[in-house]
Amino acid sequence: VLAECDALLSGYLGSAEQGEEILDAVATLKALNPAALYFCDPVMGHPDKGCIVAPGVADFLKHRALACADMLAPNLLELEWLTCRDIRNVPEAIEACQQLRAQGVKLVMVKHLGKAGFAMDRFEMLLVCEEGAFHISRPLYPFARHPIGVGDLLSATLLAHLLAGCTPVAAFERTNASVDAVLAQTWLAGAFELQLVAAQHEMALPQVSIRATRL
Secondary structure, three states: OHHHOOEEEEOOOOOHHHHHHHHHHHHHHHHHOOOOEEEEOOOOEEHHHOEEOOOOHHHHHHHHHOOOOOEEOOOHHHHHHHHOOOOOOHHHHHHHHHHHHHOOOOEEEEOOOHHHOOOOOEEEEEEEEOOEEEEEEEEOOOOOOOOOOHHHHHHHHHHHHHHOOOOHHHHHHHHHHHHHHHHHHHHHOOOOOOOOOOOHHHHHOOOOOOOOEEO
16 A cells, blocks of 8 residues: 555654654655655644653754655744754745755745744745745734644645645645634634634635745
8 A cells, every 4th residue: 555655744753763663664655656755844842832842853853854854844943953043034044945955855844934034923934945935924813822733734734735736836825725714713713723624625625815925
């Protein structure tokens, strides 16, 4: 069955040892299907949300997983760690993504530009791939308690759109629209858990109203 698998997506790791199992799976998959992709979401923790990774995980992602990844989806803190840079603005974020591409990664999506973005009242993302660098944003919702799992949803949705045949930019735009629909539903419901079922139609058939801007 693995020979029919098109991609492997990894995210949060409980230990560095789990990471080695993932790389073994990637090697097995690519031996059976050389065209298969490894999409690495390099989760290194988000202290503000109480997300802390085990010792050794960040080093594993930087020194082992990065060399095997076809695609990466770091947030700003993770991008800084992977590239040993202090990133203060969008041009510096693009340079960091290009550094990763020079190491063999085909596509980098920065899931949240945060303090390096253009505006603090929008949720901003960056895509850097063969076609160039692209920026997109969506509304920020004033959650009393921010839902977790948004980064996981972004990575999985982007990969799904890419595997469905979308170009990287179209997949980026559709991902932004899909995730915005989920967060809008979550906000309207006053919920902490992401409202995936309530927004499933918009996830499957996203209405793209915000286009990516080439930088």
